[in-house]
Amino acid sequence: MIRIILFLVLLAGLAAGVGWVADRPGQITVTWLGHVIETDVLTGLVAALALVVALLMVVAILRWLISAPAKARRASRERRARKGQEAVTRGILAIGAGDRRAAEKHAYDAERLAPDAPLTLLLKAQTAQLAGDRSGAESAFRAMLDKPETKVLGLRGLHVEAQRRQDPMAARAIAEEAVKTAPSAHWASEAVLQQQSLAGEWDEALATVERQAGARLIDKDMAKRQRAVLLTAKAMSLEATDPTKAKALAQEAHGLAPSLVPAAALYGRLAGADGETRRASKALEKTWGLNPHPDLAEAYADARPGDSARDKLKRVENLAGQKPGDPESGLAVARYAIAANAFDVAAKALEPLASTMPSQRACLAMAELVAKESGDTGRAREWMARALRAPRDAAWTADGQVSDHWLPISPLSGRLDAFEWKVPVAELGGPVLHVDDVLADVAEPAVPMIEVEAVPAAPPVVATPPMAAPVKAEPPAPAPAPVAAAAEPMTPAPEPVKAESAIPKADATTIETPMQTAPKTIAATTDPARSEILDIATPKPTAVLPLPRAPDDPGPPQDAAEPPEKKRFTLFGR
Numbered sequence: 001m002i003r004i005i006l007f008l009v010l011l012a013g014l015a016a017g018v019g020w021v022a023d024r025p026g027q028i029t030v031t032w033l034g035h036v037i038e039t040d041v042l043t044g045l046v047a048a049l050a051l052v053v054a055l056l057m058v059v060a061i062l063r064w065l066i067s068a069p070a071k072a073r074r075a076s077r078e079r080r081a082r083k084g085q086e087a088v089t090r091g092i093l094a095i096g097a098g099d100r101r102a103a104e105k106h107a108y109d110a111e112r113l114a115p116d117a118p119l120t121l122l123l124k125a126q127t128a129q130l131a132g133d134r135s136g137a138e139s140a141f142r143a144m145l146d147k148p149e150t151k152v153l154g155l156r157g158l159h160v161e162a163q164r165r166q167d168p169m170a171a172r173a174i175a176e177e178a179v180k181t182a183p184s185a186h187w188a189s190e191a192v193l194q195q196q197s198l199a200g201e202w203d204e205a206l207a208t209v210e211r212q213a214g215a216r217l218i219d220k221d222m223a224k225r226q227r228a229v230l231l232t233a234k235a236m237s238l239e240a241t242d243p244t245k246a247k248a249l250a251q252e253a254h255g256l257a258p259s260l261v262p263a264a265a266l267y268g269r270l271a272g273a274d275g276e277t278r279r280a281s282k283a284l285e286k287t288w289g290l291n292p293h294p295d296l297a298e299a300y301a302d303a304r305p306g307d308s309a310r311d312k313l314k315r316v317e318n319l320a321g322q323k324p325g326d327p328e329s330g331l332a333v334a335r336y337a338i339a340a341n342a343f344d345v346a347a348k349a350l351e352p353l354a355s356t357m358p359s360q361r362a363c364l365a366m367a368e369l370v371a372k373e374s375g376d377t378g379r380a381r382e383w384m385a386r387a388l389r390a391p392r393d394a395a396w397t398a399d400g401q402v403s404d405h406w407l408p409i410s411p412l413s414g415r416l417d418a419f420e421w422k423v424p425v426a427e428l429g430g431p432v433l434h435v436d437d438v439l440a441d442v443a444e445p446a447v448p449m450i451e452v453e454a455v456p457a458a459p460p461v462v463a464t465p466p467m468a469a470p471v472k473a474e475p476p477a478p479a480p481a482p483v484a485a486a487a488e489p490m491t492p493a494p495e496p497v498k499a500e501s502a503i504p505k506a507d508a509t510t511i512e513t514p515m516q517t518a519p520k521t522i523a524a525t526t527d528p529a530r531s532e533i534l535d536i537a538t539p540k541p542t543a544v545l546p547l548p549r550a551p552d553d554p555g556p557p558q559d560a561a562e563p564p565e566k567k568r569f570t571l572f573g574r
Contacts, residue, residue: 178191
């Protein structure tokens with residue numbers, strides 16, 4: 001609106017000026033080079049205006065002719081840059097889609113059209129990585145180091161390549177250079193921290209955590225947790241050589257992260273060994289309330305040196321009272337109750353665990369309880385066999401790997417504070433349970449174990465004499481074969497006959513999966529929940545009773561070949 005008003009005002013002023021000049025006639029005379037030009041004022045003004053316009057047009061044409069080559073070159077560069085940017089964009093999209101040929105084509109076009117563009121170097125490096133050309137990728141990343149805006153990106157690419165070729169020294173040097181170039185680069189700081197932790201340089205790692213916290217790369221809680229983990233690792237390394245310093249470090253770590261089990265367990269052990277029973281107990285009780293763990297119960301029981309088994313049981317019962325419904329409480333009480341021969345206390349502690357879905361540790365505890373309380377090896381082996389398929393217990397797990405003890409870093413990824421106390425992913429196959437520790441203190445049975453032939457098609461057999469022949473409901477059935485007579489109960493002979501024990505104390509007896517190379521021996525017991533014969537490898541006994549066969553089963557040949565090889569697994573846990 002304002003522009004329209006200004007235009008009208010300007011137009012009115014121009015019209016007024018033209019009218020004013022027209023009302024005042026006059027003559028203009030110009031003498032130039034012997035020529036005299038006479039005209040009126042209005043015509044002279046129009047001619048002068050036309051001359052000025054013509055001069056301006058000539059000047060504009062001359063300027064355009066002079067600047068045309070430069071403009072042409074600039075337009076060509078812009079066009080090439082635009083095409084190069086388009087090639088980079090399409091190349092990155094091709095890399096994201098995994099199209100190697102398209103990525104190589106667009107990388108070639110980008111390098112030809114825009115060789116100095118930072119994204120062109122990035123496209124070239126990523127295309128080489130997609131093609132598996134490690135040397136080409138490293139060359140592209142090294143070219144990035146010459147430009148300040150791409151130096152950190154080039155260092156990161158070189159760091160990745162060093163890790164891929166498993167060169168930790170080069171990876172660490174590159175990460176340290178990246179930290180100097182860009183202190184706020186989180187990946188570089190993390191890489192340096194991992195390398196320092198893997199090398200056991202705990203003081204340097206603590207300084208790196210402090211720098212991360214100062215640069216606000218990690219929050220305060222994360223910094224406290226990582227500092228506690230590093231202090232615990234350092235204390236563990238000094239436990240054998242300098243226990244006093246190790247105890248101070250463990251105490252500091254426990255103060256930073258009370259839920260960190262290794263720090264509390266280590267401080268509890270060292271403080272208890274120094275006679276500081278009350279301080280050790282308080283620290284262990286605090287962590288137990290946050291995160292119950294078997295190591296805490298063990299350290300709590302041993303916090304007062306010289307205690308008897310009964311005294312340790314009382315202490316553990318006091319600790320378990322803080323978490324009465326936790327499975328670790330019941331397992332801890334049962335463990336020390338069995339050690340103190342308080343079998344009623346152990347049975348009461350294990351009853352809630354055994355009545356639902358007992359884990360492997362609960363089954364092992366029940367087997368030990370039955371074996372030591374009543375000497376019933378049959379029931380003990382039933383519980384051991386149930387442990388084969390029982391749910392796994394929690395273990396120290398990091399990156400899918402299980403460790404029997406805590407570690408400050410993951411050996412696979414180098415990640416700090418990677419181990420967690422949780423139930424690991426179930427492994428293929430069954431574990432091998434060593435039962436010598438459970439049944440070693442049990443008296444040898446009066447009747448040796450019964451060795452029977454393994455028949456896959458036969459129904460479950462319960463070793464309760466007399467043994468009846470199984471009935472096979474298949475009409476029509478042939479006449480049943482004679483069945484071996486049941487084993488007569490053994491009576492004491494006038495002279496003692498030395499029988500080979502089914503469970504020797506010296507040799508470890510194992511429960512194995514069907515992949516072991518040994519003659520198959522089946523214990524006279526059956527798990528009624530699964531209704532299957534328990535395959536238990538035991539020393540060969542003296543008395544042998546053939547397993548009843550089906551009427552149409554001729555039985556194994558006399559010269560049967562050795563059974564196939566069996567595979568052995570190992571059970572992790574207590």
